[in-house]
Amino acid sequence: MSRIYLDHAATTPLDPEVLDAMLPYLREDFGNPSSVHTLGQRARGAIDEARARVAALLGARDAEIVFTGSGTEADNMAIVGATLAGAAPVDGPARANVVTSAIEHHAVLNGAKGLSRATHEVTLARVEENGEVDLQDLEQLVDHATALVSIMLANNETGVIQPLGEVVRIAHAKGALVHTDAVQALGKIPLDVRRLEVDLLTASAHKIHGPKGTGALYVRSGTRMAALIRGGSQERNRRAGTENVAGIVGFGKAAEIARVRLLDDGKRIASLRDRLEIGLMEAGRGTVLRNGSSNRICSTTSLSFEGVPGEDLLIALDLAGICVSTGAACAAGSPEPSHVLKAMGLSRDRVNGSLRFSLGRGTTAEEIDRTIDAVTATAERLRRKRSSGALTSRTAET
Numbered sequence: 001m002s003r004i005y006l007d008h009a010a011t012t013p014l015d016p017e018v019l020d021a022m023l024p025y026l027r028e029d030f031g032n033p034s035s036v037h038t039l040g041q042r043a044r045g046a047i048d049e050a051r052a053r054v055a056a057l058l059g060a061r062d063a064e065i066v067f068t069g070s071g072t073e074a075d076n077m078a079i080v081g082a083t084l085a086g087a088a089p090v091d092g093p094a095r096a097n098v099v100t101s102a103i104e105h106h107a108v109l110n111g112a113k114g115l116s117r118a119t120h121e122v123t124l125a126r127v128e129e130n131g132e133v134d135l136q137d138l139e140q141l142v143d144h145a146t147a148l149v150s151i152m153l154a155n156n157e158t159g160v161i162q163p164l165g166e167v168v169r170i171a172h173a174k175g176a177l178v179h180t181d182a183v184q185a186l187g188k189i190p191l192d193v194r195r196l197e198v199d200l201l202t203a204s205a206h207k208i209h210g211p212k213g214t215g216a217l218y219v220r221s222g223t224r225m226a227a228l229i230r231g232g233s234q235e236r237n238r239r240a241g242t243e244n245v246a247g248i249v250g251f252g253k254a255a256e257i258a259r260v261r262l263l264d265d266g267k268r269i270a271s272l273r274d275r276l277e278i279g280l281m282e283a284g285r286g287t288v289l290r291n292g293s294s295n296r297i298c299s300t301t302s303l304s305f306e307g308v309p310g311e312d313l314l315i316a317l318d319l320a321g322i323c324v325s326t327g328a329a330c331a332a333g334s335p336e337p338s339h340v341l342k343a344m345g346l347s348r349d350r351v352n353g354s355l356r357f358s359l360g361r362g363t364t365a366e367e368i369d370r371t372i373d374a375v376t377a378t379a380e381r382l383r384r385k386r387s388s389g390a391l392t393s394r395t396a397e398t
């Protein structure tokens, strides 16, 4: 039986049309976009077209898009680059501090470690039980020494959309820049950087059926940025290095497809997600880990299967041909409980029993029904084994 892939928040399969668009730039049109000759100019033209397509998906101007080597790099560039530029102002007081939240991706949390602790303070706003950043706490943390506020648009584990309008109001009132990591929101909800009023926004190609290793940072025109990678004058001196032409072309094509399909795909995927949640809750096997009031993207849901370690369930489902993920970030083989679910105040048992299901463009109703059956049967079997003492998982022990 064919494999069921429900881990689209981790990565998505490359769209065949995207691959077709990329192939010429890996074969005959291999020129360096900085070269003056015809092959170079063809590559340059392809990058320009891709930039316009990514800009169109974001409601940005072409010149405001900087291509990077990943979403992670774009997050680092935003946090470190904009903060360093703000710490040496041409006018007004120096601003050196960063305010972010406890549920950000590690690209943001660890990216901020690129700032010296001696000169920059990084503080984390709390989150509420429903997975939204606590705006009152945020408001207390932001002051006139804050260079940048970085709050993600949609969370990668829960899918919860953050109240960015309020975040922007709080940050701009104190004169701080706003960065949002929109990696999980891109292609799922309509995005318009002018309406969002953010200064910086991160995107990544491989979450929207584009290639891995290509990201972008939207930098509102007029925003000062220190370059992290120095060398040639590529990307208007903001990111040196010969461009990944095929990757960028793929990102452009994926962005164009996402823009056209966004609303139809969104409705269909949200109804399949609801079918999955209802099916698992009716079978008495799962609890959705968020408060019903929170706003979320269509594709991602985090469920907890109490009494069954998520890691054991994940492995058993993989053996049954179903790919999902736990909230755990595995580092050097040791599963860490999800920092996101912990920050939402969930009990240890709930966090350890959590699984993330993330649906995508290719997900079918038949796959969802097969998943409900498989999860229900597997969770039951693992629970029975556990109560008879046969199962001793690392997660259960810690």
Ligand SMILES: Cc1ncc(COP(=O)(O)O)c(C=O)c1O
Pocket (backbone or CB within 6 Å): 009, 010, 070, 071, 072, 073, 075, 105, 107, 152, 154, 155, 156, 181, 183, 184, 204, 205, 206, 213, 214, 215
């Ligand atoms: C919210 C979020 N930010 C950033 C990233 C990093 O993007 P990339 O894999 O392109 O480095 C991810 C990827 O999982 C993500 O989910």
